Amino acid sequence: MSHGMDRLIERVRGGLIVSCQALDDEPLHGANIMPRMAVAAAAGGAVGIRANGAEDIRQIKTEVDLPVVGIVKRTYADTLVYITPTMREVAEVVTAGADVVSMDATSRLRPNGLTLPKLVQQIRNQFPDVILMADVSTLEEGIEAAGLGFDLVASTMSGYTQYSKNFSNPNFDLIESLVRHVDVPVIAEGHISTPEEAARCIELGCISVVVGSAITRPQVITRNFVDRIKQVQESVNQSAP
Numbered sequence: 726m727s728h729g730m731d732r733l734i735e736r737v738r739g740g741l742i743v744s745c746q747a748l749d750d751e752p753l754h755g756a757n758i759m760p761r762m763a764v765a766a767a768a769g770g771a772v773g774i775r776a777n778g779a780e781d782i783r784q785i786k787t788e789v790d791l792p793v794v795g796i797v798k799r800t801y802a803d804t805l806v807y808i809t810p811t812m813r814e815v816a817e818v819v820t821a822g823a824d825v826v827s828m829d830a831t832s833r834l835r836p837n838g839l840t841l842p843k844l845v846q847q848i849r850n851q852f853p854d855v856i857l858m859a860d861v862s863t864l865e866e867g868i869e870a871a872g873l874g875f876d877l878v879a880s881t882m883s884g885y886t887q888y889s890k891n892f893s894n895p896n897f898d899l900i901e902s903l904v905r906h907v908d909v910p911v912i913a914e915g916h917i918s919t920p921e922e923a924a925r926c927i928e929l930g931c932i933s934v935v936v937g938s939a940i941t942r943p944q945v946i947t948r949n950f951v952d953r954i955k956q957v958q959e960s961v962n963q964s965a966p
């Protein structure tokens with residue numbers, strides 16, 4: 726393991742990484758709000774931040790003293806892959822100062838028919854020391870990513886690829902089998918919405934856990950309350966005389 730990886734693992738082991746992301750169609754987009762979210766996460770004891778876009782990554786690095794897992798989400802016409810899909814996005818994340826570059830590592834083709842092995846090769850040529858995290862949706866993709874030289878594997882894409890759509894959320898089965906069969910540290914990410922679920926991922930052997938929407942997307946948190954209240958209201962109405 727490289728010195729950079731050793732230090733990263735030391736800092737994030739057994740802890741919570743908070744994903745602070747708001748796309749431009751989300752209510753908390755812009756106005757330095759995600760960097761303030763990162764400050765709040767740090768105050769609550771987070772060990773790392775996951776952030777989208779060069780501007781947020783750069784600002785978060787100046788406001789909190791935590792490792793940042795950086796991504797750039799960008800959509801292209803000829804692919805469904807949107808998390809750091811090409812060298813262009815990788816370069817943006819590296820230049821912004823992220824400690825880890827995370828990317829879609831599913832088996833789907835990237836723009837212009839670019840394959841994952843080819844992209845990893847380009848990255849290793851241009852940025853040999855970068856720490857790479859693979860966002861996968863299946864065990865096979867996790868094993869493939871570790872074989873390609875990814876330093877970390879995360880369950881991020883489970884439920885978001887056509888072939889993983891029907892898996893349960895959070896996908897503890899996938900998380901457990903990644904820990905068992907992939908020989909790089911595993912990070913649990915995706916649909917983790919309670920402290921108990923996060924704790925379970927640590928029990929299963931993950932190095933750390935990423936939580937996003939349940940902490941930093943108030944529209945999602947509100948919707949969960951509203952939906953639950955509605956259900957109860959319906960049964961209250963039905964049992965009313």
Ligand SMILES: CC(=O)N[C@H](C=O)[C@@H](O)[C@H](O)[C@H](O)COP(=O)(O)O
Nearest residue numbers: 744881885915916917936937938939
């Ligand atoms: C699939 C995809 O695009 N996931 C993104 C990856 O960066 C984010 O939108 C998620 O919020 C993040 O993975 C954390 O997951 P959750 O918000 O469920 O805690």
